[in-house]
Amino acid sequence: xxxxxxxxxLESMSREQIEALQLERLKKTVRHCMNNEFYxxxxxxxxxxxxxxxxxADVRRLPFTTKxxxxxxxxxxxxxxxxxxxxxxxSSSGTTGNPTVILHTKKDxxxxxxxxxxxxxxxxxxxxxxxxxxxxxGMFTGGLGFQxxxxxxxxxxxxxxxxxxxxxxxxxKDFGTTAIHAVPSYVTRLYEVMKxxxxxxxxxxxxxxxxxxAEPHSEEQRKRIEDMMGxxxxxxxxxxxxxxxxxxxxxxxxxxxxxxxxxxxxxxVDPDTLEPVPDGEIGELVLTxxxxxxxxxxxxxxxxxxxxxxxxxxxxxxHVRIDRMKGRSDDMMVLRGxxxxxxxxxxxxxxxxxxxxxYLITLTTDEENDNMTVxxxxxxxxxxxxxxQTLEKEIRRRLKDEILLTPIVKLVPLGSLxxxxxxxxxxxxxxxxxx
Amino acid sequence: MTIPQLSIFIENRSGTxxxxxxxxxxxxxxxxxxxxxDTAEYGIYRLICSEPMRxxxxxxxxxxxxxxxxxxxxxxxxxxxxAAEAVKVFSEAGISITYLYSFLLRGKGILIFxxxxxxxxxxxxxxxxxxxxxxxxxxxxx
Numbered sequence: 194x195x196x197x198x199x200x201x202x203l204e205s206m207s208r209e210q211i212e213a214l215q216l217e218r219l220k221k222t223v224r225h226c227m228n229n230e231f232y233x234x235x236x237x238x239x240x241x242x243x244x245x246x247x248x249x250a251d252v253r254r255l256p257f258t259t260k261x262x263x264x265x266x267x268x269x270x271x272x273x274x275x276x277x278x279x280x281x282x283x284s285s286s287g288t289t290g291n292p293t294v295i296l297h298t299k300k301d302x303x304x305x306x307x308x309x310x311x312x313x314x315x316x317x318x319x320x321x322x323x324x325x326x327x328x329x330x331g332m333f334t335g336g337l338g339f340q341x342x343x344x345x346x347x348x349x350x351x352x353x354x355x356x357x358x359x360x361x362x363x364x365x366k367d368f369g370t371t372a373i374h375a376v377p378s379y380v381t382r383l384y385e386v387m388k389x390x391x392x393x394x395x396x397x398x399x400x401x402x403x404x405x406x407a408e409p410h411s412e413e414q415r416k417r418i419e420d421m422m423g424x425x426x427x428x429x430x431x432x433x434x435x436x437x438x439x440x441x442x443x444x445x446x447x448x449x450x451x452x453x454x455x456x457x458x459x460x461x462v463d464p465d466t467l468e469p470v471p472d473g474e475i476g477e478l479v480l481t482x483x484x485x486x487x488x489x490x491x492x493x494x495x496x497x498x499x500x501x502x503x504x505x506x507x508x509x510x511x512h513v514r515i516d517r518m519k520g521r522s523d524d525m526m527v528l529r530g531x532x533x534x535x536x537x538x539x540x541x542x543x544x545x546x547x548x549x550x551x552y553l554i555t556l557t558t559d560e561e562n563d564n565m566t567v568x569x570x571x572x573x574x575x576x577x578x579x580x581x582q583t584l585e586k587e588i589r590r591r592l593k594d595e596i597l598l599t600p601i602v603k604l605v606p607l608g609s610l611x612x613x614x615x616x617x618x619x620x621x622x623x624x625x626x627x628x
Numbered sequence: 629m630t631i632p633q634l635s636i637f638i639e640n641r642s643g644t645x646x647x648x649x650x651x652x653x654x655x656x657x658x659x660x661x662x663x664x665x666d667t668a669e670y671g672i673y674r675l676i677c678s679e680p681m682r683x684x685x686x687x688x689x690x691x692x693x694x695x696x697x698x699x700x701x702x703x704x705x706x707x708x709x710x711a712a713e714a715v716k717v718f719s720e721a722g723i724s725i726t727y728l729y730s731f732l733l734r735g736k737g738i739l740i741f742x743x744x745x746x747x748x749x750x751x752x753x754x755x756x757x758x759x760x761x762x763x764x765x766x767x768x769x770x
Binding site for chain 2: 571573574575576577578581582603604605606607608609
């Protein structure tokens with residue numbers, strides 16, 4: 194008979210035990226950061242030393258770190274261990290400048306796998322389950338992250354990767370897949386293909402669990418996915434800066450994601466004042482790693498907006514429960530799993546002399562996909578249709594090169610887009626993913 | 629040989645056309661002929677009017693996306709087959725007509741069109757003694 198926990202002692206700690214362990218690990222992490230030039234400078238600027246960390250609240254004396262820090266120290270400037278101790282590197286696409294690099298030691302990888310294994314165990318998966326990871330591999334951390342975690346749990350793990358839905362469905366049937374990890378939009382796609390092929394997930398598969406993440410989605414979307422596939426779908430939170438998936442995951446209560454507080458200090462701060470907000474109030478998620486060797490990150494500003502739902506749970510875990518992400522404190526958009534900043538779009542549009550400066554990005558969802566519409570004002574009207582069509586096509590092509598997906602491009606007359614007072618509204622998100 | 633035409637870029641949305649027409653009405657400009665070609669997203673509203681230069685300035689003032697361009701205007705008899713005869717000389721010369729619209733004025737047919745080769749079109753018009761109309765005719769029409 195299995196325990197309900199993958200690591201009973203750590204998962205069922207009381208709040209006092211969690212906080213005592215956090216303080217011990219925070220002290221160790223801050224001392225470890227002193228091995229790195231970047232952090233030594235940051236500490237000096239903030240006027241603190243590792244000895245100043247006496248209570249858990251002292252975490253607030255530490256400087257914040259940001260994606261910008263990772264870019265500026267690209268590629269290895271934030272490493273706290275000799276390079277010979279690093280065994281893995283994950284990198285973001287770097288579409289808005291230098292990519293970000295995250296290094297891992299062997300122990301880092303093992304701890305990462307451990308978090309993922311806890312998550313999958315938490316939702317009822319055991320070594321006799323078959324786990325199909327229908328997520329991109331390579332640099333995308335959802336691939337290897339879930340692979341190692343599922344293996345660590347002891348499941349038969351199928352690295353199916355994303356795409357080729359017919360083959361996915363064959364695997365699900367032939368291998369008796371009981372759990373799938375994928376981005377939510379891909380689960381929907383898989384279901385569509387199942388329907389076309391006359392496969393009923395309830396009747397023809399052994400599926401019992403879905404893990405979905407890496408793409409913002411609403412509660413409604415989750416329910417739709419659960420209704421389609423006839424199984425529970427659990428929300429997963431991860432980001433490459435924190436290894437990848439594993440950081441937070443829903444328990445069977447599906448009332449917020451447990452963030453593993455023996456691995457992270459979780460703060461929610463007001464994005465403007467950077468002061469902590471009370472539990473229940475929305476603010477920016479700030480994470481401090483407590484077990485990382487290669488690249489510890491102190492008070493990393495995730496730019497994700499969310500709130501604390503509670504610090505206890507009927508499931509027996511007292512690790513903080515965090516609501517699904519409510520938005521971003523910067524202007525990053527996540528569309529079909531791709532991170533896009535409006536500035537990338539602007540950069541391309543401004544290369545066309547035919548276009549004026551005003552543009553508007555609208556995100557919508559049809560039945561299956563997230564779509565982006567880019568409306569842009571035409572600087573000079575013309576009597577020539579062909580020219581307009583060629584222009585539209587060229588804008589579409591160049592945008593695709595930049596953001597890796599094809600938006601709908603609409604040319605509009607000069608002065609027809611809303612002009613806002615002060616900061617221009619560039620993005621309207623109608624997807625309601627953050628409801 | 630050619631007359632000025634206003635080309636207005638408008639969105640396929642209610643209220644966009646009336647904005648243009650109201651501006652012309654306010655300026656007391658007479659529309660002589662007009663046509664709209666549309667795609668799914670936008671249209672080009674082309675029009676011939678009295679005082680095209682003033683119309684252009686007034687529309688700009690009203691924040692309408694307008695361009696001025698020159699188009700051919702040929703007068704033909706109001707009889708069956710005359711348009712075919714006129715267009716035939718261009719096609720025989722290998723000139724494509726990009727767009728064309730027409731109207732009746734004082735018992736005469738007027739063809740307004742643009743070609744893919746303006747210079748060649750002029751020589752074809754001259755060689756075939758087609759009766760073209762120039763800008764001065766516009767004030768008379770109005």
